[in-house]
Amino acid sequence: MGxxxxxxxxxxxxxFGLLLTGYGRAFPDARAPLTTVNVNFYAGAVMLLFGVVMLxxxxxxxx
Amino acid sequence: MTxxxxxxxxxxTYFAFVLGIGFWLRQQxxxxxxxxxxxxxxxxxxxxxxxxAANLGAQEVxxxxxxxxxxxxxxxxxxxxxxxxxxxxxxxFMMPFYYGxxxxxxxxxxxxxxxxxxxxxxxxxxxxxxxxSSGISMYALxxxxxxxxxxxxxxCVLLSAGIVxxxxxxxxxxxxxxxxxxxxxxxxxxxxxxxxLCAMRVGGWDSLRSKLPAVMTSLWAHTxxxxxxxxxxxxxxxxxxxxxxxxxxxWCTDFLLVQxxxxxxxxxxxxxxxxxxxxxxxxxxxxxxxxxxxxMALTAAAGSGYHLPMKESGVYDFDQVFPxxxxxxxxxxxxxxxITALMASFMSGMxxxxxxxxxxxxxxxxxTHIRPGAGDQHYLKVGKLATVAGILIxxxxxxxxxxxxxxxxxxxxxxxxxxxxxxxxxxxGMFWKRATGHGAFTGLLAGTAGAALTHGLTIAEGKxxxxxxxxxxxxxxxxxxxxxxxxWTTCFLVTILVSLATRPHSDxxxxxxxxxxxxxxxxxxxxxxxxxxxxxxxxxxVLIALNWYFW
Numbered sequence: 001m002g003x004x005x006x007x008x009x010x011x012x013x014x015x016f017g018l019l020l021t022g023y024g025r026a027f028p029d030a031r032a033p034l035t036t037v038n039v040n041f042y043a044g045a046v047m048l049l050f051g052v053v054m055l056x057x058x059x060x061x062x063x
Numbered sequence: 064m065t066x067x068x069x070x071x072x073x074x075x076t077y078f079a080f081v082l083g084i085g086f087w088l089r090q091q092x093x094x095x096x097x098x099x100x101x102x103x104x105x106x107x108x109x110x111x112x113x114x115x116a117a118n119l120g121a122q123e124v125x126x127x128x129x130x131x132x133x134x135x136x137x138x139x140x141x142x143x144x145x146x147x148x149x150x151x152x153x154x155x156f157m158m159p160f161y162y163g164x165x166x167x168x169x170x171x172x173x174x175x176x177x178x179x180x181x182x183x184x185x186x187x188x189x190x191x192x193x194x195x196s197s198g199i200s201m202y203a204l205x206x207x208x209x210x211x212x213x214x215x216x217x218x219c220v221l222l223s224a225g226i227v228x229x230x231x232x233x234x235x236x237x238x239x240x241x242x243x244x245x246x247x248x249x250x251x252x253x254x255x256x257x258x259x260l261c262a263m264r265v266g267g268w269d270s271l272r273s274k275l276p277a278v279m280t281s282l283w284a285h286t287x288x289x290x291x292x293x294x295x296x297x298x299x300x301x302x303x304x305x306x307x308x309x310x311x312x313x314w315c316t317d318f319l320l321v322q323x324x325x326x327x328x329x330x331x332x333x334x335x336x337x338x339x340x341x342x343x344x345x346x347x348x349x350x351x352x353x354x355x356x357x358x359m360a361l362t363a364a365a366g367s368g369y370h371l372p373m374k375e376s377g378v379y380d381f382d383q384v385f386p387x388x389x390x391x392x393x394x395x396x397x398x399x400x401x402i403t404a405l406m407a408s409f410m411s412g413m414x415x416x417x418x419x420x421x422x423x424x425x426x427x428x429x430x431t432h433i434r435p436g437a438g439d440q441h442y443l444k445v446g447k448l449a450t451v452a453g454i455l456i457x458x459x460x461x462x463x464x465x466x467x468x469x470x471x472x473x474x475x476x477x478x479x480x481x482x483x484x485x486x487x488x489x490x491x492g493m494f495w496k497r498a499t500g501h502g503a504f505t506g507l508l509a510g511t512a513g514a515a516l517t518h519g520l521t522i523a524e525g526k527x528x529x530x531x532x533x534x535x536x537x538x539x540x541x542x543x544x545x546x547x548x549x550x551w552t553t554c555f556l557v558t559i560l561v562s563l564a565t566r567p568h569s570d571x572x573x574x575x576x577x578x579x580x581x582x583x584x585x586x587x588x589x590x591x592x593x594x595x596x597x598x599x600x601x602x603x604x605v606l607i608a609l610n611w612y613f614w
Binding site: 003005009012019020030033043050 | 083087109252368369
């Protein structure tokens, strides 16, 4: 059968999430001029969560 | 603005996934139907999200944040009046005819319902419009990345066109649809943080309202007359021009969008796809318009650290809203995601146009007029060649595109001429069985002529009046709305008059194509979330609540 789109979506956002949370931890002072929070870490965490949920949904549908 | 290694890594990852989807899907493309129509196999949620995302291109993100800064929350009318009601209508009332007739394209429906000349007129104008739009997308992408990152215009255009070409060539419509969904999530997850950060910096909605003139933060309160709001439009032209003619003309008849719902795996999915699309569509203004309003509030507040750049002429450069916000709020890392989301929306805007173009070219122009009756493998080859040709023509159009101060206005003008009369044709075609082919064709010509004439006789912001100046509008937007209203009314009346004087098809020939001669899909026994009417009502309630809250 074809491709369950949730796999590539889940995988891509998991990678983005890992990259961003990792970068956010490694460089917590990387800030844009107008922000005071660690944007990379929090946004990355949301993407990682989204990616994992997508992968889990795809996996559950396969079984 | 400069990108660092992590940003490039994110951009490269995205490119790898986009191309990977194309490669993965290539073994599924064995016939022209699979290449051009996805073999009618797309699940509901994917069809729905791509129905919405296909439209979420360049004009949306940059243009809507620019309009948000220029006109305030009234820009949301493009969503809450100008899109969602039409999406409800196409799903509940029109999809049974599109999907049920087994037509492969919107022009082909016109052939089945009316005649060959009506189809060809629609197919030819549509084909020109799609490659033109695709070219504008490319042009805007090249310009933006040149200004923003100092990349070469040529390299941007060729790289994006090359990637789009590869994945469509391999995976056809399915690859385009899948990548639109990927892009949709990228926009939401990648750009929503910008809206959140911007809103936090301003201090929330109430603080935003206190910093700006009231007209920037209300939808309807200042639409009693055109002079009260910066858009220069009144409630009637908003509702009739944008809410009815333009938006129904676009969302209900534009094959680029309808194609996505028609690729769905069943009639039930096809009807619900636009309704599924309506939910995120109602939320998008918060991601694309809110940052624009926030940018004006920050500019107005002394000491906020943000100021919207001006053009040399001393007026705000609204197209800079989005790029400057990105630079001010996103650190390296998220900046890469933001840039990738922009790139993605440009590319899928392009891909949407190209996949609609190759289908209309192959089925409605080539198979009809150039070489009928060839085998399916021949049409598959033609479809693939049309993809290459479509992209080459778009690149040409990108180099021809001229500069307008707001991309939206230019697109609205094109839609006004071509799309506005169309909805009258479909409305009469689907709901009045007496409408004839001669009527539809004459009506379309008259409507398009009416649109051009209105533009030629009126002036707004120095545009139009190339015949004579008999009326002037306070803004080009008001002018566009009125062009649409005139075009629609002309087409509607001429179609009725000519139809009454000519002979209609027999009832037998129109079975499945017209209201009253088509079996209504019966879904009363299904669960609530499988019933279009129930979903439509939920969408309607949310829509009214939004209009009420931001009144």
